[in-house]
Amino acid sequence: MIDASAPAASPDAPLRALHASIRKVAIVVNPLSGGVGPQAAAEAEAILSLYDCEAEVTTLEGAKIPEQIAAALDARPDVLFVLAGDGTARSVAARAGPKGPLIAPLPGGTMNMLPKALYGTADWKVALRRALDEGEPLVVAGGVVEGEAFYCAAILGSPALWAPAREAMRTGKLKLAWMYGRRALKRAFSGHIRFSLDGGARRRAEALVLISPLISKAMVKCDGLEAAAMTTSDAAQAFRLAAHALFDDWRHDPNVTTQGARSITVSARSKIPAVIDGEPMLLGRNADISFLPRAFMALAPRPPAGEDSL
Structure with missing residues (x-):
């Protein structure tokens, strides 16, 4: 293993070959x-x-x-x-x-x-x-929502309002975190979102989380996004589910239902707060999300057989 702080190689030192055919x-x-x-x-x-x-x-x-x-x-x-x-x-x-x-x-x-x-x-x-x-060359699938690509996850709905507060707290900006937190509390659950998966019946939820095959523990094949609908009416519970959506066993929570989908439509009475691969943004009142089976090619270690990417 190379020390990241090591000095540049001397002229006589042998150079390391890259694992992939890259020059x-x-x-x-x-x-x-x-x-x-x-x-x-x-x-x-x-x-x-x-x-x-x-x-x-x-x-x-x-x-x-x-x-x-x-x-x-x-x-x-x-x-x-x-x-x-x-x-x-x-x-x-x-x-x-x-x-x-x-x-x-x-x-x-x-x-x-x-x-x-x-x-x-x-x-x-x-x-x-x-x-x-x-x-090695690795195909990365993802999704696109209103022209914005994502490769890990998109959170749509009120819990997304908490993302700026969480990041401000993480970086030690306590005053800013408090301001964002108060704003989130005022707006939280002021309205539901309605969504449809692959042209199916429209359903209502507090939030919808769309997870790519790169990190989904539910999608066996790379043939769609994992769509998880949160139906809890408790703000703290919904935020906990959204914040831990990618890493914990939240899918076993009775307030969460999951399903694979390639085409998703979402609507609300007001603009929809969202977090796209960690970036907060505000979508319009209607949003279309599509699955990208071959979004880009990455250079990354191949996950061991039978193990999750994360």
Whole structure:
């Protein structure tokens, strides 16, 4: 195992071969993202120098970011690592699509849902080494809601209002967390959402969680999203279910029903709060969600047979 802080290889030192057939590596780094830092680009260069590959490291700069990402994709590397926020990683994967270069989203954001699902760690240096040492091309399925792609999960409904408060608390911004929490309490359960799965009957719920095959423990085949409807009328209970939806045994709760689906429609009397792969956003009063069986290609270790991705 390589020490992530190790210096660059000496000219006479043998270079490590990559697990996959990769020669051209690119990495884009946003030093202003919460989990990155100003030394990240140099640290990434030091790690990449230990491998037998052509490497290009780009530091993202404010208004230039869209142009820099486009240039990185246009250069057609064998793999493009993304060390940036959750939204940037999700955007790059969406732009690459199934025909673009392999994408390796490293944990540089706040929630890091996608990197954790692929690499099982919140340490970007460990994730980078795992991808380089053990990575193979991996088809990643996902979904798209109103033009926004997601690869882990989408939470729609009132419990999503609590996401900003939770993240503010996680980062120590207590005053902001209190403000978000009060706002969530005022708006919580002011209205239900109605949804339909694959053209079926419309049903009512407090929230709907859509989970990709990458992390679903219920979808045996990669043939749809796991749709979980929450029917509890208790705010604390619903938030607990939504917050732990991806990792715990909440599916056994009598207030939750699950079903596979490829096409989902959701409506409400007002705009629908949502959390898409960890990012809070506000949807319109009506939203359509579709399953993407082949969203993009990742470079990641292959999960052991019979084990979940997480």
